[in-house]
Amino acid sequence: METREHLLHRLQAIQRQFRHIPPQAMQQAATDYQLPLSQVAAVVAFYSFFSTQPRGRFDILFSNCTSCGYLVEGENLLQILCRQLQTVPGKTRADDLVSIDETSCIGMCDHGASMLVNGIPITGLNLEKLARIAQRVTDAIPVQHWPVEWFAIVDTVHRRDLLLAKHPVPGSALRQAFSQGAGETLAIIRRSGLRGRGGAGFDTGKKWQLSRDTSGNTRYVVCNADEGEPGTFKDRLLLHEYAEELFEGMTLCAFIIGATQGFIYLRGEYRYLLPQLQSALKRRRSRGLLGARILKQRNFDFDIAIVVGAGAYICGEESALIESLEGKPGIPRIRPPFPVTHGYLGQPTVVNNVETFIAAAHITVHGADWFKAAGTTASAGTKILSVSGDCGKPGIYEYPFGVTIRQVLDDCAAVAAQAVQIGGPSGALLGPAAFDRTLAFDDVSTGGSVLVFGQQHDLLTIHRNFARFFAHESCGFCTPCRVGTQLLQNTLDNIAAGRGATADIEELQQLGKIVQRQSHCGLGHTAANHVLDSLRQFPQVFPNRMRSPFTARFDLDQALASTRRITRQNDAAAHLDQHK
């Protein structure tokens, strides 16, 4: 077990106490952790939930996701709350009472517009609720005294299959594994055809085998519960209601590869799940399912610690996640070597998604054939989907692989969808012509997010939202992604502002390809997908906005605003027409 508090946890505590990380606290952390001050400063600067300027006593962060974001039926909830509380986005009000800003998707997509208040989610925002929140903030009523029902997050599961239908008896997978041995259990997992559920779809059995076969002083099991892909919230459900199976799957993995320490890297947005996860871990320890000599196995000690992230989508990338576990900024490593051989602290490390571990636990109990009976040849088993957007029944759906997009759309009561984004912004944007395609690793692959866009949606707005997400979440390490994602955002914003030029189509295409092909990690490789998909399938989205072959690349008249004010001139000569 880790004895010292994790650096991220120390900084989170400081942030909570002082509402920012003061310089002395950074210095103290550097001393205590024997780190260069610059490393602590780099960590503080990297994660969104740390700040060097004090935030408000009520620190409000609106999700800006297309599903749980603050734009609701033409209203901008963020602006409205700012007006009600007489403050501006991103700035702490002078009296320190409140700060309001936005943050990337907080995983409440099935609950409508949502926010974090001092780190705790409130969902289903509307004008009326906003007014009541504003009142409580103004009256400085502590968040603990706000109506409890505001904080209730109800998981709606519309379709259950292999993993969601029944809970296995805690310990049953472990007992099975102990009785048949680690080798045989691994063989069963390999035979089941289980592939990673986090997006990339790597063969899980093979990953465990590789780690088992690598020499190392010790080994680690890491559960990737960072779930940062906008529109994904299935791990939220799993962590909430299926944590037992998750722990079981991780322990199973530890038994197979020979690990003694596991970590769950929980995204900061899901901190509200922490107490419950901690008590579930405690319960397992008391039942002998975790800790020393698990189920009285003489040579098997294993425990799980939870590390809470601090707002960085890139930390879902496994090597960035490991960097973060090591208390550093989440910058993806050079791969190879891969984490299976050189992971946490340089030791062999298995990183898997929440759902993958749960599937492994089930497979151990029910067998490979049980699992393979569902799904397709290349994609065995089921996939848990998070469905949201313009549909009547948002929520969780578990389908066998091979289900068509059309089926999913019918089941979730999506009427006349214009497009769906499968796998979140980094996935694929598909129009009606592709609705008969199937969800499977060899067709449309997904980590679980399905965003539905009805006819009323303007696709350019969606693209701008996604582009902004990637520019904001790019770790900044490599040039094509750091600069390219920003250029994509700027180009789309320009088009939306009426400054698009016909040459921008070609520009988006070229730029998109460079970001996709030349970047260092998966974030950059996928950041332009949505634009490239759209140029192929919805070619009218962009040209419709373009007035001429060329327009000035910035707002000409706005560029004169300062001098108009300074010289107090405002006649015709003091203005410029953008489109002359």
Place this chain on the structure above:
Amino acid sequence: MTTDHQFKRKIKIATTSLAGCFGCHMSFLDMDERLADLLKQVELDRSPLTDIKHCGPCDIGLIEGGVCNAENVQVLREFRAHCATLVAVGACAINGGVPAMRNYFNVQECLEEVYLRGSGITNPQIPNDPELPLLLDKVYPVSEVVHIDYFLPGCPPSADAFLQLLQPLLAGQKPVVSPSRLHYD
């Protein structure tokens, strides 16, 4: 095939200096005796060298300097409207150059420093005569305001570089700047 007729008509060139120092123009004149040859094929329209005030239809426009005020925008647009081929000449036209160093400050700070706080000022006030063109918030590259066909880097581009640009253009060909001539300083 080139016809006699095309040979006879002189190629019309217009030039201007926006937010520049006229250094590019001086360098253009550095072509010295080669200018004489050039002028056999070329006729100058609007240019600081001719004092013609407005641009007529031209084959080639050469722009020195970046875009720092409203008048620059208008002149640049006039050039774009009248010149078949528009060339950004020199570092300032291409990326703002030395005048763009004011972009480190906002325009208010710049004006206050120059007209209110600077040394030797007798009657401190920021000029606001309507005759004076309004400053833009920043100094911009010309390519952010109009479409540019070719770029000739250098601060200034050498006379040889000018020649290397103009000769193919006069012959109706695409100019290529040879890497050995490429300089941003």
Place this chain on the structure above:
Amino acid sequence: MIAGTNTIYIDGQEIPFTPGQTVMDAALAASVYIPHLCHYPGLPPSGNCRLCMVETGGRNVAACIAQAAAGQEIRNNTPELNAARMAITQMLFVEGNHICPSCEKTGNCKLQAMAYHLGMLDQHFSQFYQHRDIDASHPDIALDRSRCILCDLCVRASRDIDRKNVFAIAGRGIDAHLIVNSASGKLADTPIAATDLAATICPVGAILIKEQGYRVPIGQRIYDRRTICETGLQEHIAQQRRDQ
């Protein structure tokens, strides 16, 4: 023996390598130039600038961090890769504020030399106009972040060679910036010295040694005389140290 258990092919040319070498190491040792800015032989590679992207097996990989593998066919000097390199160079230009005529590094600058090498005539993308802090606190060394390309060379040099850990890169995405490891955040409060590798390795005019400005006149500087493809083949930390 069939051509090489330990051979790779770069643009068809056979190149020997020793196991463990990267594609970049092998190429440089064989005097084959692969464009690079964030790599300096003798320092651990980083892979951040992405100029050394080469194509192999239908994928693009960074030559400075990709291990050479027997029989590997690599495409390096192709129009597509060079076009991507140009775009990346232009990205670096617009991200910072590069006013070469007013920069002491001009003529000695690798970003500029790379742009010359690739035939860059303009910046293509719109300028970002970022405001970035200058640090003039140190008596001998100036830091102008406006020209920093976040190549991480000074970070690695200071950490791995000088053993002073003076620099780090902080912040995400376009907010990424160079920070200095001292309570004040200023260079004057660090042990850096003008003779440190970290003070001299900067490929651009972000870290400059004071009181040496324009000793070599413009027109007679490194890249006025040679190209980056020539100098890029001859660099090594050990050599750099000896020259100091």
